[in-house]
Amino acid sequence: MLASTKDILLKAHRKRYAVPHFNINNMEILQGVVQAGVNLKSPLILATSEGSISYAGMNFLYSLVETATRLTKIPIALHLDHGRDLKTIKEAIKIGYSSVMFDGSHLPFEKNVIVTKKVVSWAHRKGISVEAELGTIGGAEDDIRSRKIIYTDPIKAKEFVERTGCDFLAVAIGTSHGAYKFAGKVALRQDILKEIKQKVKMPLVLHGASEVPLSVVREAEKYGANLKGVQGIPDTQIKMAIKNGINKINTDTDLRLAFDAAVRKVVMKKPKDFDPRHILGPAREAIQKVAEDRIRLFGSKGKA
Ligand SMILES: [Zn+2]
Numbered sequence: 001m002l003a004s005t006k007d008i009l010l011k012a013h014r015k016r017y018a019v020p021h022f023n024i025n026n027m028e029i030l031q032g033v034v035q036a037g038v039n040l041k042s043p044l045i046l047a048t049s050e051g052s053i054s055y056a057g058m059n060f061l062y063s064l065v066e067t068a069t070r071l072t073k074i075p076i077a078l079h080l081d082h083g084r085d086l087k088t089i090k091e092a093i094k095i096g097y098s099s100v101m102f103d104g105s106h107l108p109f110e111k112n113v114i115v116t117k118k119v120v121s122w123a124h125r126k127g128i129s130v131e132a133e134l135g136t137i138g139g140a141e142d143d144i145r146s147r148k149i150i151y152t153d154p155i156k157a158k159e160f161v162e163r164t165g166c167d168f169l170a171v172a173i174g175t176s177h178g179a180y181k182f183a184g185k186v187a188l189r190q191d192i193l194k195e196i197k198q199k200v201k202m203p204l205v206l207h208g209a210s211e212v213p214l215s216v217v218r219e220a221e222k223y224g225a226n227l228k229g230v231q232g233i234p235d236t237q238i239k240m241a242i243k244n245g246i247n248k249i250n251t252d253t254d255l256r257l258a259f260d261a262a263v264r265k266v267v268m269k270k271p272k273d274f275d276p277r278h279i280l281g282p283a284r285e286a287i288q289k290v291a292e293d294r295i296r297l298f299g300s301k302g303k304a
Contacts, residue, residue: 032287
């Protein structure tokens, strides 16, 4: 059975650590992150974006995750990431996701309040929790694109949470989606985060928080990738963000980079091997390793 995202996050909020949200698109990614969670006894929030749903189909992805919950003992929740299409959100609620995100960050404040409130009423009727977003996270992820970062206003955040009844809030404090997070120096507004947490007192979510590990980037480049200028969020900033109130950290880019590096390596080194299992097997292991690093960093090890 799928676990409740809300239960997982309220515990993290009380005990002050963060739970990994891993984006999944296929069986190998799912198996890699689930094995990491099992090895380190961590709760997991597995997420499908609208992009991954159009790639693999909601039913396929739901069944994969549901199977994982039956084969393991750790709490595993299934979450809809960056829901913007209300039809997709309704389908996710109907099929039995643990939680849905409504991303109204591109809307004016009042409109974001109205639509988020509507999604909350649909989801809560079925015991499903809702993540909402206020402010703008930069960068690009699937179809979610935004060049400018608009920091979340702590006072508006309080009003937003009270009026919408959402269960957790994604905040914009300077992170950005994708592998090219900063042109220069990393600058996260930890001060704004602290103020938001004092005002809303609920689980907070950090998007665009991949580390973009240099060792993985170098490995991919060794086998032909062009990743010039990539930059992620340093571990020290992530630790500080958890201390200041972040309880869910989304990771997609780091998994993609690990998968890509592993596939490139096999394809380049073994030109005569065309067995998909030999190509995707090492990618699954690479995903597991990155996921374990994230779990250790977030402090969710042993919290299952
Ligand atoms: Zn995101």
